[in-house]
Amino acid sequence: MRNCIKILFFLLVPFGLNAQVDSLRKLLVHSPDGEMQHNLCRDIYNFYEEQNRDSALLYAEKKIAIARKCGKRVPEAYSRISKAYQLTGLGRLGEAYRSLLDAFAIIDDPKLPQKEDWQLSVAPFKGDVRKLLRSYAHHISGILMLRTENIQQQIFHFSEAGRIGTEINYAPRQMLAYMNLGLVYLSINKLDSVLYYENLSQQIAYQSGFKKFLGIVKFTIGDVYKAKGDDATALAYYHQGVQWGKEENNLNAWNRAYMRLFRHYFAAGNGDSALYYAVNNLRLIHEMGQISGTETNLGVAYEYLSKGYQLKHQFDSAFKYQGMALTIKDSLNRIRIRSLSDLQNLSFGEQLRLQNLEKERSMYQNKVRTYALLSGIVVFVLVAVILYRNNRQKHKTNKVLESTLSNLRSTQSQLVQSEKMASLGELTAGIAHEIQNPLNFVNNFSEVNTELLTEMKDELNKGNIDDAKAIADNVIGNEQKINYHGKRADAIVKGMLQHSRQSNGVKELTDINALTDEYLRLAYHGLRAKDKSFNAAMKTDFDKSVGSINIISQDIGRVVLNLITNAFYAVADKKKKGIDGYEPTITVSTKKNDGKIIITVKDNGMGIPQHVKEKIFQPFFTTKPTGEGTGLGLSMSYDIITKGHGGELTVTTQEEEYAEFTIVLPI
Amino acid sequence: MKVLVVDDEQDMQTLFLQRFRKEIRDGKVDFVFAISGEQALEYMKENDHEAILILSDINMPGMSGLELLEKIKQKYVAPPPVVMMITAYGDAENYNTAIKLGADDFLTKPVDFALLKEKLKL
Numbered sequence: 001m002r003n004c005i006k007i008l009f010f011l012l013v014p015f016g017l018n019a020q021v022d023s024l025r026k027l028l029v030h031s032p033d034g035e036m037q038h039n040l041c042r043d044i045y046n047f048y049e050e051q052n053r054d055s056a057l058l059y060a061e062k063k064i065a066i067a068r069k070c071g072k073r074v075p076e077a078y079s080r081i082s083k084a085y086q087l088t089g090l091g092r093l094g095e096a097y098r099s100l101l102d103a104f105a106i107i108d109d110p111k112l113p114q115k116e117d118w119q120l121s122v123a124p125f126k127g128d129v130r131k132l133l134r135s136y137a138h139h140i141s142g143i144l145m146l147r148t149e150n151i152q153q154q155i156f157h158f159s160e161a162g163r164i165g166t167e168i169n170y171a172p173r174q175m176l177a178y179m180n181l182g183l184v185y186l187s188i189n190k191l192d193s194v195l196y197y198e199n200l201s202q203q204i205a206y207q208s209g210f211k212k213f214l215g216i217v218k219f220t221i222g223d224v225y226k227a228k229g230d231d232a233t234a235l236a237y238y239h240q241g242v243q244w245g246k247e248e249n250n251l252n253a254w255n256r257a258y259m260r261l262f263r264h265y266f267a268a269g270n271g272d273s274a275l276y277y278a279v280n281n282l283r284l285i286h287e288m289g290q291i292s293g294t295e296t297n298l299g300v301a302y303e304y305l306s307k308g309y310q311l312k313h314q315f316d317s318a319f320k321y322q323g324m325a326l327t328i329k330d331s332l333n334r335i336r337i338r339s340l341s342d343l344q345n346l347s348f349g350e351q352l353r354l355q356n357l358e359k360e361r362s363m364y365q366n367k368v369r370t371y372a373l374l375s376g377i378v379v380f381v382l383v384a385v386i387l388y389r390n391n392r393q394k395h396k397t398n399k400v401l402e403s404t405l406s407n408l409r410s411t412q413s414q415l416v417q418s419e420k421m422a423s424l425g426e427l428t429a430g431i432a433h434e435i436q437n438p439l440n441f442v443n444n445f446s447e448v449n450t451e452l453l454t455e456m457k458d459e460l461n462k463g464n465i466d467d468a469k470a471i472a473d474n475v476i477g478n479e480q481k482i483n484y485h486g487k488r489a490d491a492i493v494k495g496m497l498q499h500s501r502q503s504n505g506v507k508e509l510t511d512i513n514a515l516t517d518e519y520l521r522l523a524y525h526g527l528r529a530k531d532k533s534f535n536a537a538m539k540t541d542f543d544k545s546v547g548s549i550n551i552i553s554q555d556i557g558r559v560v561l562n563l564i565t566n567a568f569y570a571v572a573d574k575k576k577k578g579i580d581g582y583e584p585t586i587t588v589s590t591k592k593n594d595g596k597i598i599i600t601v602k603d604n605g606m607g608i609p610q611h612v613k614e615k616i617f618q619p620f621f622t623t624k625p626t627g628e629g630t631g632l633g634l635s636m637s638y639d640i641i642t643k644g645h646g647g648e649l650t651v652t653t654q655e656e657e658y659a660e661f662t663i664v665l666p667i
Numbered sequence: 668m669k670v671l672v673v674d675d676e677q678d679m680q681t682l683f684l685q686r687f688r689k690e691i692r693d694g695k696v697d698f699v700f701a702i703s704g705e706q707a708l709e710y711m712k713e714n715d716h717e718a719i720l721i722l723s724d725i726n727m728p729g730m731s732g733l734e735l736l737e738k739i740k741q742k743y744v745a746p747p748p749v750v751m752m753i754t755a756y757g758d759a760e761n762y763n764t765a766i767k768l769g770a771d772d773f774l775t776k777p778v779d780f781a782l783l784k785e786k787l788k789l
Contacts, residue, residue, distance in 0.1 A: 436755035440777035441678050447780075448685045474685070481678055623728055625675075 021047050034070040035118055038063055045082060046122055050212065050250040052288055057086040074116040074129050077106035078136065085140045088147065089252075091297075091335055096144055100137060107133045123210065127168040135164035135173045142180055148340065154184045171208030175201050179217050191224050198224075215244035215253030219260055226264070235264060255284035262304050266311060275308035299329035434620050434631075435492055438485035445478040445485075452478070510553040512597055512665075513542040513590055519557050520588050523564035527572075536571050541589035546597055549667050555644055556665075559637040563601040563661045564588065566633065569624070570605025570659060595667055602660040608653040616651060641665070668787070669697045673707040673723040673735065674753070686780045690789050704730030708738060720787070722774075725754035725761060733764055740769035751786070753778060 021044055028040040041063045048056035060083040067076035080103040087096035106112060107130060116129045125132055142157030158181045165173030182197035202217045204210070222237030238260045245254025258281045265273035282301040302325035309318035456471040520538065527534055564586065571584030587602040608616065615621045617638040622631035641649040641663055648664040672683055680700045690696045699714075701707035704727060721739065725732035736750050749771045754761060757775035765773055772786060 434755060436776040437676065440755070441676075441682060443777045444682050444686065444780065448682070452685075477681075478685070481681070485678070625728070 034066055034072075038066045038070075038072075038075055038118055041066060042119070042121070045079075047249070049082075049086075050248075050252045052251075053086050053089045057083060057090065060086055072116075072118060073106050073109070073112055074133065075118050075120060077103045077112075077133050078120045080106070081133070081136045081140050085143060088140065088144050091147075091332075093144060093147055093340060096140075100141055100144065103133070103137050107137060121172065122212075123170075123172060123208075125168075125170060127170065131164050131168045132170060132173070135161045135168065135170070135177070138164065139173065139177055139180070142177075142184075146180075146184070149187075151184060151188055155181065158184060171204050172210045175204040175208065175210055176213060178204065179213055179220070182217070182220050186220060186223055189227070191227055194220065194224050211244065212248045212250055213253060215241045215248065215250050215257060218244055219253070219257045222257075222260060226260075231264070235261075238264070251284050251288045255281055255288065258284065259300070259304065262308070266304075266307055269311065271308065271311035271313075274311055275305075278304040278308040281305075297328075297332055299325050299332050302328055435489050438489040438492070441485040442482050442489070445482045449475050449478050449482075507550040507552050509548045510551050510556070511548045512546045512551075512599065513544070515553055515557055516540075516542070516560055516588055516590060516599060519560040520564055523561050523568060527565070527568045534568070534572055536568060536584035536586055539585060539587040541587065543589075543591045545592045546590045547592075549597055549665065551645060551665065552640075555640045556663075559640050559649075559663065560599065560601070562633045562637050563663075566661075567601050567603035567605070567659070570603045574605045597665045597667060599663040599665070600660055602658060604658050607655040607657050608651065608659050609655055613651060613653060617649070668695065668719060669699060670720045670722060670787070671699045671701060671707060671710065673701045673704065673721065673727075673732065675702050675724060675727040677702065679724075682778075687784075687789075690784075695789055696787070703727055704732065704735035704738075707735055711739070711743070719748055721748055721750045722753055723750065725752055725756060725765070733761075733768060736765065736768045736770055 024040050024044050024047075028037060028044070031037045031040060041059045045056055045059035045063060048059060060079050063079035064076055064083065067073075067079060080099045084096040084099035084103065087093070087099060112130055114128055114130060116125075119125075120129075120132070138157045139161035142154050142161060145153040145157060158177050162174055162177030162181065165171075165177055178197045178201035182194045182201060185191075185193035185197065198217050198221050202214065202221075205214045205217065218237050219241030222234040222241060224234075225231075225237060226234035238257050241257030242254055242261070245251065245257055258277045262274050262277035262281060265277065278301070282298075282305055285298055285301045302321045306318045306321035306325055309315070309321065452471050452475045456468045456475070459465075459468040459471060517540065520540070524536075524538065567586045571586060575582060575584050583604075585604045587600075589600050589602075591598040591600075612623060617634050618631075619635040620631035621635070638649050641647045646666055648662075650662050650664075651659060652662070653659040672679065674680075680698075683698055683700075684691065687696055687698065691698070699710060701710055704723075707721070707723070708730075723732040723735055732752055732754065736752065739750055740747055747769070750769070751772040751774060752761075752765045752770045753774045753776060755776040757773075762773050774783065774786075
């Protein structure tokens with residue numbers, strides 16, 4: 001059915017516009033469907049829009065009624081804006097304003113649908129209808145403001161219309177907004193701005209094919225050239241304005257172009273031309289409706305006619321029209337003033353309403369704020385309660401943890417104590433066993449000696465002096481052995497005491513480099529005293545930044561001495577093997593690294609085999625020939641460094657190459 | 668009877684010779700000494716099955732007495748020599764290890780030579 005109408009529409013075009021509207025009217029009478037009725041009214045409205053304001057207003061109202069009946073809010077709002085436009089054109093500004101407010105109320109309704117399947121205007125639109133409506137409403141607001149001569153409001157509304165039109169990329173809205181912005185700038189004589197906006201508008205019109213208002217753009221550009229004194233160009237544009245007005249059935253544009261042509265010819269003193277345009281102007285105004293905009297109205301038409309007759313020296317006609325012009329202008333002025341005050345009252349009322357709204361809103365906001373605050377407080381209290389509970393729980397847990405910790409601490413100290421005891425016990429067991437070796441000799445040799453002395457006595461009794469002497473030698477040898485092993489037992493016990501004694505040494509600030517150097521010398525001289533042939537290269541690498549730290553210097557000194565003695569022993573041992581080109585070397589170095597003091601003692605001796613390395617810090621473990629070492633040196637050193645000073649004693653080695661002992665002491 | 672005494676302490680040799688001087692004089696026993704496990708093995712290799720009794724210390728530098736015991740018991744299967752361990756460490760762990768490895772007897776230091784003589788039936 002709709003297609004049929006379209007076909008009809010196109011068929012009708014050549015037969016004349018009025019015939020086409022008549023047939024649309026007929027269709028409307030028979031149309032049962034809301035959308036179709038709306039579309040027919042829309043087309044009829046569009047036909048009358050710039051041709052006859054009263055008819056256009058009628059169809060705008062019909063469209064509103066249809067939309068309301070169908071519950072179509074978007075078409076309703078759109079038609080309300082159209083209605084406002086027609087009312088503005090008719091000078092009924094108060095009503096126009098009310099219609100606009102109704103439209104804005106719908107636009108601002110959050111429940112307004114975003115899409116609309118009814119086609120609202122000449123061009124279909126698929127985008128955000130709310131934005132389309134807003135752009136249109138701002139545009140008509142701008143036109144309404146043209147009547148109030150409030151330039152700022154005009155620029156604001158047309159700019160908004162243009163901005164939103166660009167946002168939704170809808171050419172008619174853009175084109176019209178820029179066109180009217182140009183007109184606003186013309187009224188304040190900003191010619192460059194006028195040209196900019198009118199050219200933009202013209203460009204969009206040509207590109208989009210929306211040329212209905214191109215006539216207005218043309219004569220406005222003509223006005224710019226007129227103002228610049230370029231009459232020829234201005235005239236050409238005026239004629240284009242007339243041409244586009246005729247072509248697009250835009251009587252408003254056509255008529256306003258005529259007015260300009262009249263003014264031009266009147267000023268030029270061309271009576272015939274002036275009168276021609278004045279007469280046609282009046283005809284067009286009659287056709288459009290009684291009252292039009294401020295620029296085009298019956299009063300102006302009569303005035304121009306009067307002026308035209310004056311120029312033609314037909315003074316009676318001139319006088320007659322002048323009188324009519326005055327009467328009309330007077331009434332028009334009264335209407336205009338009433339209309340403006342209407343508008344003012346309305347806008348005052350609207351302002352009051354807006355103020356009330358604002359009040360309500362602020363009250364509502366206050367309420368909301370109060371509620372937000374209250375709920376905030378509730379949440380806060382809740383959080384506080386939860387935090388308090390958590391805190392209490394934490395507190396409890398902390399108490400439990402604290403007692404656990406103190407339990408742990410006492411357990412730990414007990415453990416340390418028991419480990420000490422264990423270590424002492426281990427040591428004691430070790431000592432007890434280790435001491436059996438010398439005791440074995442002491443006991444057995446003394447027993448043997450008793451036997452030998454008895455035998456010697458027998459020999460002496462027999463007079464065998466030589467035999468007796470030989471036995472005496474044996475006894476002496478055994479006595480020496482007894483003495484030696486007795487001393488050995490003594491050394492073992494002393495070592496044990498050293499190992500296990502409660503460290504009553506006090507930690508004092510000690511220069512690590514000086515200490516290390518001192519014990520290096522001590523070790524060297526000690527060894528040289530035993531073996532004069534011994535010699536070894538001693539290298540030192542002391543880091544001056546090491547400085548002094550708190551240690552039990554005697555203990556650390558013993559460790560250093562022990563490590564250095566071991567190192568000398570290792571190199572001496574390797575030297576004995578007679579390896580060619582071997583140079584016994586001992587390197588002692590200190591270093592400060594990562595908040596720790598590091599002392600290393602390195603020898604280039606035979607190194608330590610893996611299976612030995614594992615046992616090296618165990619008490620009584622020694623690789624020295626029996627009797628030469630107690631096997632307590634390194635285990636004691638280990639205890640001093642780890643237990644006594646909280647440090648580390650480690651060894652790295654390469655068999656037959658080197659052994660390096662490292663003491664790490666915390667500062 | 669040939670007895671191989673293995674002990675890292677040199678004085679052990681003197682002690683054995685003096686303690687058994689009468690038995691040696693009477694030709695009842697003959698002692699051979701080694702101061703390390705390695706040396707003991709060397710001797711045994713050279714003088715196959717000559718020693719019928721081995722008295723070994725446990726704590727020695729290098730090869731320990733227990734290692735020596737293990738090697739002897741693995742190598743000399745038929746008839747294996749009698750091995751007695753003599754050590755200052757008479758604790759249970761040492762004892763059990765020695766017995767497990769096949770030690771025939773276990774003596775502690777100081778050596779009770781009267782007891783040893785009894786065991787050797789001398």
